[in-house]
Every structure is written in structure tokens, then in C-alpha cells.
Amino acid sequence: MQANSSLTFWQSLGRRSFGYWLIFPALFVILGLNLYPTIQGILTSFTNQSLIDPGHSAYVGFDNYFKLLKDPVFQVALAHSLELTFFAVMLQVLLGLVMAHLLIQPVPGIHFFRSVAMITWVLPIIASVVMFRFMTLPGYGLINILLKDAGLGQMARNWFGDETYAFLLVLIMHLWRNVPFYAIAFMAAMQAIPADLYEAARIDGAGDWRQFWFITLPNLRYIILVMVVLHVTFTFNNFDFVFLSTGGGPVNATEVLPTYIYKQAWNGYALGYASAGGVIMLVILVVLVLVCNKFIKGLSEQ
Amino acid sequence: MRRPFPFRRIVTYCGLSIFYIFLLLPIAWLVLSSFRNSDSVQSGRLLPAWSELTFQNYIQTFQISNFVTYLVNSFVIAFSVMVLTVFLGSLGAYALSRFALKGKRLFMMAALLPQFFPYVLVLIPFYVLMSNLNLVDTHVGLILTHTSLTLPFALWMLTGYFNAIPMELDQAALIDGCSRFGVLFRILYPVAIPGLVVAGFFAFVVSWGDYLFVSILSQSNETQTLPIGLQTFMSSLEVQWGLITAGTVLAIVPTVIFFSIVQRRLVSGLTAGAVKS
Numbered sequence: 001m002q003a004n005s006s007l008t009f010w011q012s013l014g015r016r017s018f019g020y021w022l023i024f025p026a027l028f029v030i031l032g033l034n035l036y037p038t039i040q041g042i043l044t045s046f047t048n049q050s051l052i053d054p055g056h057s058a059y060v061g062f063d064n065y066f067k068l069l070k071d072p073v074f075q076v077a078l079a080h081s082l083e084l085t086f087f088a089v090m091l092q093v094l095l096g097l098v099m100a101h102l103l104i105q106p107v108p109g110i111h112f113f114r115s116v117a118m119i120t121w122v123l124p125i126i127a128s129v130v131m132f133r134f135m136t137l138p139g140y141g142l143i144n145i146l147l148k149d150a151g152l153g154q155m156a157r158n159w160f161g162d163e164t165y166a167f168l169l170v171l172i173m174h175l176w177r178n179v180p181f182y183a184i185a186f187m188a189a190m191q192a193i194p195a196d197l198y199e200a201a202r203i204d205g206a207g208d209w210r211q212f213w214f215i216t217l218p219n220l221r222y223i224i225l226v227m228v229v230l231h232v233t234f235t236f237n238n239f240d241f242v243f244l245s246t247g248g249g250p251v252n253a254t255e256v257l258p259t260y261i262y263k264q265a266w267n268g269y270a271l272g273y274a275s276a277g278g279v280i281m282l283v284i285l286v287v288l289v290l291v292c293n294k295f296i297k298g299l300s301e302q
Numbered sequence: 303m304r305r306p307f308p309f310r311r312i313v314t315y316c317g318l319s320i321f322y323i324f325l326l327l328p329i330a331w332l333v334l335s336s337f338r339n340s341d342s343v344q345s346g347r348l349l350p351a352w353s354e355l356t357f358q359n360y361i362q363t364f365q366i367s368n369f370v371t372y373l374v375n376s377f378v379i380a381f382s383v384m385v386l387t388v389f390l391g392s393l394g395a396y397a398l399s400r401f402a403l404k405g406k407r408l409f410m411m412a413a414l415l416p417q418f419f420p421y422v423l424v425l426i427p428f429y430v431l432m433s434n435l436n437l438v439d440t441h442v443g444l445i446l447t448h449t450s451l452t453l454p455f456a457l458w459m460l461t462g463y464f465n466a467i468p469m470e471l472d473q474a475a476l477i478d479g480c481s482r483f484g485v486l487f488r489i490l491y492p493v494a495i496p497g498l499v500v501a502g503f504f505a506f507v508v509s510w511g512d513y514l515f516v517s518i519l520s521q522s523n524e525t526q527t528l529p530i531g532l533q534t535f536m537s538s539l540e541v542q543w544g545l546i547t548a549g550t551v552l553a554i555v556p557t558v559i560f561f562s563i564v565q566r567r568l569v570s571g572l573t574a575g576a577v578k579s
Binding site: 018019020022023025026027029030031032033034035036037038040041044054095098099102103105107113115116117118119120122123124125126127128130131132133134135137139140142144145146148149176179180233236237239240243244257258261262265266271274275277278279281282285286289 | 321518
């Protein structure tokens with residue numbers, strides 16, 4: 001609407017090209033530094049380019065892809081990435097809904113809780129990793145101190161050095177960072193639901209649970225979709241949490257695609273091979289986003 | 303609003319306690335430990351004695367070679383990224399919101415698409431590109447890199463903000479002889495301040511926290527930033543947690559201060575781009 005009224009207005013001034021000049025710098029930076037390298041990366045995935053001599057490389061067809069699919073560590077990393085993304089996003093939606101439900105209660109002091117909630121989201125990931133590694137130290141980490149004080153000293157361990165717990169800790173760090181973001185976004189959407197919908201439901205005898213299921217949830221479907229797509233991408237792409245906390249170890253227990261591909265490229269010098277891994281990630285990500293989209297649309301149409 | 307029953311209130315506070323202990327305990331433990339001397343940190347006791355509290359970790363952190371360099375680099379880069387993102391983002395958003403551009407939808411999609419690309423894939427040709435441009439290990443290279451990560455969001459969000467500002471405002475200004483840049487800076491900027499602040503904050507946070515791109519594009523102390531510095535501290539042989547915790551607290555203080563200023567507007571801003579599109 002606005003575009004149409006502006007069209008005649010700006011045309012009357014005869015200065016249409018001005019708009020293109022305005023958008024040009026932003027598009028140049030975005031496309032030049034993101035789209036171009038991605039296309040280049042797809043091309044690299046069909047070569048044997050190496051970091052040692054990036055100037056010389058040969059076309060090798062789908063060789064990198066065949067090798068990757070047979071690579072046992074790649075398979076492990078792929079499985080971990082999918083598991084991590086699935087569990088992190090699912091738990092974030094559930095916990096986000098619970099936390100949002102708590103944050104909309106008009107109890108005294110609730111504004112304090114609302115205002116500090118997003119703090120975990122704005123901190124650099126390296127800072128979160130320092131916190132979690134420091135808390136889980138074998139000798140004098142907070143978790144082990146608390147366990148000993150509670151008389152459960154035999155449970156104390158080197159948490160990040162344990163294959164099961166290391167993966168769990170990576171998942172927990174994702175929850176720690178993102179759940180408040182979900183909660184605040186859901187809370188904002190809950191506050192926008194007209195109060196008379198709930199009033200009408202109460203008159204019809206609907207309890208809290210039914211109100212949540214039939215009024216709150218359907219009204220949140222759009223924001224849930226946005227948050228899920230945003231975080232499927234974030235979680236599946238996230239390199240920092242794993243690389244900085246465990247480096248993928250112990251014994252590949254936390255290896256995910258981004259860390260494995262990074263190491264192939266920058267420690268193994270295999271740029272072509274790593275690019276093929278990146279392209280597989282890209283394809284999976286597109287599929288995941290489309291599936292999320294369809295799944296949530298399907299839910300909301302019921 | 304309906305006042306909750308006391309029972310409901312108790313349940314709410316219990317639930318909130320669980321969430322907030324989980325969220326805030328790691329931060330509290332980090333801050334507390336950064337003020338303890340190393341004997342106290344390693345004592346395995348929960349709380350320190352008063353006599354064990356000290357500023358020594360902070361003093362020593364500043365004396366470590368490079369820490370100040372990391373801090374300065376982080377500030378220079380994150381600040382530049384913030385300014386550049388807001389400036390270029392608002393120019394682009396002004397165009398998308400107020401001008402009849404052919405292929406507007408295509409522009410918007412093209413700007414959003416890279417958000418879904420795996421960074422590790424982008425990084426490889428990116429490195430080759432940057433080394434061809436002689437921008438590896440330079441501040442300019444890192445600033446451009448981070449800006450390319452933050453611009454798409456800024457562009458979308460600010461377009462939403464500008465679309466919400468009535469067109470009559472700029473038309474009146476133009477009739478009064480205001481230039482086209484004048485419309486942006488004098489009319490749209492003041493009204494869209496919340497959006498500009500959130501876009502700037504987002505850019506700052508992304509740049510300040512980035513490890514992945516800096517780890518490849520920065521190869522010397524000249525350009526390394528705090529995340530690299532903290533990672534180096536943490537993986538160095540003699541792990542001194544007093545220094546690491548103090549360094550980490552110093553790294554989070556700027557984001558916390560910035561966050562406390564923009565906190566009210568953050569969520570509406572972060573979701574506005576999505577909701578208004």
C-alpha cells in the first residue's frame with residue numbers, strides 16, 4: 001500500500017534511481033560476503049583444493065561426497081548434530097512455554113524477572129563456556145562441591161571428560177542460552193491475546209489446561225514457527241559451544257558437523273572435502289526448515 | 303488484571319526460582335570466584351572467607367601481555383560493526399520502505415537467505431577471498447565480515463520500523479524543503495530510535511562474541527579479540543582460573559551494561575522483523 005503511494009510521489013520527483021543507490025552498499029556487503037562465498041564453496045566441494053596450495057586444485061566430481069558418506073566420524077558428527085538440534089529445539093519450546101507462562105503471572109516483582117531474563121542470550125558464547133567448564137571442574141567445580149556437601153561425593157566426576165555427560169552439557173548450554181529468549185518472545189505473544197477469549201472460555205467452563213491448549217497455543221503458532229526455524233538454524237550451525245567446551249571430544253562424543261568440518265578444513269587442510277561437508281549441512285538445513293514449516297502449519301490447521 | 307490466588311502465587315515463585323537459579327547461578331559463581339584468591343578457589347569450599355576476597359585477579363589480568371590489546375581490538379571492531387550496520391542497514395531500509403524499487407521482494411529474500419547458510423561452509427571461500435583482497439589479519443577485514451553477518455537482520459528489522467512510520471511525515475518534510483537524506487536523518491531516525499538501538503545492540507553482541515570468523519581471519523595479536531584471548535587463557539598449560547574468571551567478567555561487563563540499557567526494547571525489536579514481514 002505504502003509502496004504504491006510512494007511510487008507516484010517519488011516518481012513525480014523523478015529520482016527513482018536514488019533508492020537503488022541507497023540499498024546498494026548493504027546488498028553489496030551481504031551478497032558479496034555471504035552469497036558469493038557460498039556459491040564458491042559449493043564449487044569448491046567438487047575439487048580437491050587444499051589449504052597448503054589453494055591456488056591449484058582439480059575437479060574431482062562427487063568424490064568428496066562419496067568419501068564423506070563413508071567417513072565414520074562424519075556419520076557420528078551428523079548423528080550428533082541432528083540429535084542435538086532435535087532435543088535442544090524441542091526442549092527449548094517446552095521450557096520456553098513453561099517459563100513464559102510463569103512470566104505472565106502478575107505477581108509482585110515479576111518485572112525484575114522479565115527484565116533480567118535475556119541476559120544469558122547476550123553474553124558471548126565463550127563466556128558461557130568458561131562458566132560451565134569452571135562449574136564442572138573435577139577438583140573444585142561448583143557441581144562437585146555441591147554434591148560433596150550433600151553427601152553425594154561418589155557422584156562427583158570430571159563432567160566434560162565423561163562421554164555421556166559432555167554431550168548432555170553441550171545440550172544444557174544451548175538451553176541455558178536460548179530458553180529465556182523463547183520465554184520472552186512467547187510471553188510477548190501471550191500478552192497480545194485478547195483477554196475476552198479467556199473470559200469466554202471460562203464462562204464455557206474451560207479450566208486452565210484447556211484454555212492453554214485451545215486458546216494460548218493456537219495463538220502462539222506463528223511465533224513458535226519463527227523461533228523454531230531461527231533456532232534449528234542456530235543450533236545446527238553452531239560451532240562455538242562444542243569447539244570451545246570440548247573440541248568435539250572426549251573420543252568424538254560431542255563432535256558435530258560444524259566442528260568436524262572446521263577441523264577438516266583448518267587442521268586437515270582439506271578445503272574441498274570440508275566444503276562438501278558444508279554443502280551437505282546446507283542441504284539438511286534447507287530440508288529441516290521446510291519440514292518445521294510444514295509440521296507447524298499442519299498442527300495449526302487441526 | 304485478576305489477582306492470582308496465594309496458592310498460584312507460591313507455585314509461580316517456585317517455578318521462577320527453578321528457572322532463575324539455573325540461569326543465574328553460573329554467572330554468580332563466575333563473579334564470586336573472580337574475587338577469590340587462588341587458594342580459596344581451589345579450596346573446594348562453597349563460600350570464601352572475607353579475608354580471601356581480593357582484586358588481585360583483575361590487576362593481574364590487566365598485566366597479562368595482550369589482554370588490553372584483546373580488549374581494545376574487541377571494542378574497535380564491535381563498535382565499528384555497530385555503526386556500519388546501523389548506517390548501511392538504515393540506508394537500505396529507507397530504500398526498501400520508501401522507494402519503488404523493482405525486485406524489492408527479491409532484494410529482501412536475497413538479504414535473508416544467507417542467514418541459513420552454514421558458517422563453516424562460508425568460511426572457506428571467505429578466507430580465500432579475504433586473502434586475495436589482502437584483508438586477512440586486518441581490522442577492516444573483520445569489521446566487514448561481522449557486518450555481513452549482522453546486516454540482514456538490521457535491514458529486515460529497520461524496514462519494518464520504517465514501514466510503521468506514516469508516509470505523511472516525510473512528504474510534509476519534503477514539501478518544506480528537506481532533502482532526501484534529511485528525511486532519513488531528521489524524520490525517520492528520531493522516530494525509529496528503538497529500532498536503531500536494537501539493530502546496533504544486536505550487531506555489537508554478534509561481533510563482540512564471534513569466535514569462529516576471528517579464529518580464521520585473525521592471525522596475530524594485532525587483530526585478535528577477547529573470545530580468542532579467553533580461549534587461549536583456558537587452553538594454556540597452567541590453568542589459572544582466577545585469571546580466566548576475571549577476564550571473562552571483564553568480557554561480559556560491556557554487554558551487560560549495554561543490555562541493561564536496551565533491555566526493554568530488545569524483544570519487541572528482535573521479533574519485529576519477523577512479525578512485520
